[in-house]
Amino acid sequence: MDEGGASVESVHVLLVRETDGNKSCCVNLSSDVLNIYHDKPFSERRTIMEEMGIVYRDLQNRFGSQIRLEIIDPRDILALFVILWQEGRRNRIGWKSMLRSMTRGMSSIAVFVNGELLAHGRVPSVETVSEKIMGIMKGTEE
């Protein structure tokens, strides 16, 4: 355990990206309804989902149980804020930095490591995320 109380296993990686489909009652563009149509209206989102999926699988393969990997849709705004708040508290991030991370990181694409915003606006490379994780692990091991 380091001074901040984080253990090697506790590196938290949060991938933020939207899922295809929209939200509305009493019909929405998801599952069965999307399957009806030959064209995919959310093709751009789909591409991002797949790019983020590559990052997710690579991180999982490289770090396994050493990281806690989560994916969230930014439309779930309350859940996103709660997770970032919890991680901010766990990693002793100042409230100003936490607030800045939250407002900048509420993006259609973002990656947070231990509550800190690593990238937003585009999907980062696996190497970028891995370096950050390894940096944290190295720091905690020392």
Added chain:
Amino acid sequence: MSAILLAVLGMLGFYLGYRYYSKLVAEKIYRLDPNFVTPAHQFNDGVDFVPTKKHILWGHHFTSVAGAAPIVGPAIAVYWGWLPAFLWVILGTIFAAGVHDFGTLVISNRHKGQSLGTLADRIIGQRAKLLFLFIILLLVLMVNAVFAWVIAKLFNTFPASVLPVFIEIPLAVWIGIAVYRKGGGLFWPSFISLIIMYGTAVLTSYVPALSVDLPKWFGGEGASLLFGLNGIEMAFLTWIIILMVYSFFASTLPVWMLLQPRDYINSHQLIVGLAILYLGLFFLAPAITAPAFNGSVTDKSWLPLLFITIACGAISGFHGLVSSGTSSKQLDKETDARFVGYLGAVGEGTLALISILAVITFFATPADFLAKYESFGAASNGGLGAFVNGAANLATGIFIPQAVGATIVAVIVVSFAATTLDTSVRIMRYIIAEIASEYKMNYLTGKYTASFIAVAASTALVLTPGGANGFGSGGYHLWPLFGTSNQLLAGISLLIITIWLKKMGRNYMATFIPMIFLLFITIWAMVQQVFGEWMRGEGKMMLFVIGAIILVFALWILFEAWAAFSNRKDYSDITHEKGA
């Protein structure tokens, strides 16, 4: 009687339903297994299949199904008194919606996260899949017409809401460009948009010149305009045309430009709306002024109409589409299905509950309520207005002026309804294009042609029914039809779950009884309306045709159920029961 007491009783009912009934269903009927390897783990790809914490998944699931419908139905159904509506919302949520939403999640989880359409095909057969698609098409058509009617009604009743709602369109486009084209963040654009919308709502509430009051502009009830329409009828016609032209363009735009950004604005609005209503209720602590039973009803009996007037909020088949194929791919543990599915239905129930509470606390005396709700037609036409005014009354509990509260609540309801309209016209366009492509009618597959057909059919449907108060006032006939379409979808989902439970040798009464109840109520209501009212009614031909189609679909589901339960079905192809 205190409204808070009723709210607490309702919440207590939901709590007991979740604590005991859903536990019983989870353990004895669905037999959830904490060690079952869910599709999210089995196929974990970080794309569609992602193990997700149950609280996050619940939030995603609930916000995917919440909207205007659980507000509108209860606001109309209090016509028969608040007690029948209250009981149906609470008991329907506990014994029908909860089991349905929970069950569709479980069955999809047990079948590799497959969607209901696919499961209908596999568990019942190709015919059931066809029926499933027909019901979706019907539901979409009804949604187009009903939500256009809802928006037009609200614009005519609350003209101050028009400008904030129309401002939302360029704001959404701005968010779309800022986020999806320039890669910017979402927080500030969506937050600023909300401030601009509500700021405009405050302005329009106090500056009459900023209200787009079409009925007044057209001269009101006394005017005689084109086709002999009075000012109110002309305003209704104008709004329907504007909304349908808007839907045509909205449904042909790329989704990133309007539809996707609307999700962010609506997510914020759902939080704002629920906070205003429940905080207002607890701070204002109003008394219930409406009667528990409306003894002066002579036109429409609560049985069976109550159960199709309140669909969403008591049970909605649409939720099964979200549970299966979407939420089921993200279940971390099978036991989370109870929390996500059952409580998802409870979330919808709380929206319906606050809708009832807002209406029944608004009127000064029972006589005022009875004057407003003098007939089913009056209730249908005025129920939504009563909800908005009632909600604004609750908002005064947290120091939001009544006029501003009414405008903001109307803006929230219209925003939800407009998103639904955008979506349903788009879905109808897809279905038309696919059917045309299947039958080699390529001239109908273009997006503009297919959208035009979707919009034209919906316009005809919303304008056709004749009502007691002239042109456009018959739109309320469509609401129960929308309810029945939604109930039929729930009926077929419950049938699929029931057959699966039977195949597994389990007690299937928990899903069988709600299914039979829904089919019985739907058939009863449609026989009553189709043969008793619409068959001989002047100008009711379209209602007759749609009602007859719904009746045929209900009988079709009944036939499928009979075929399944008379042991003439081979269930050998139902596999994938065990996780890897």
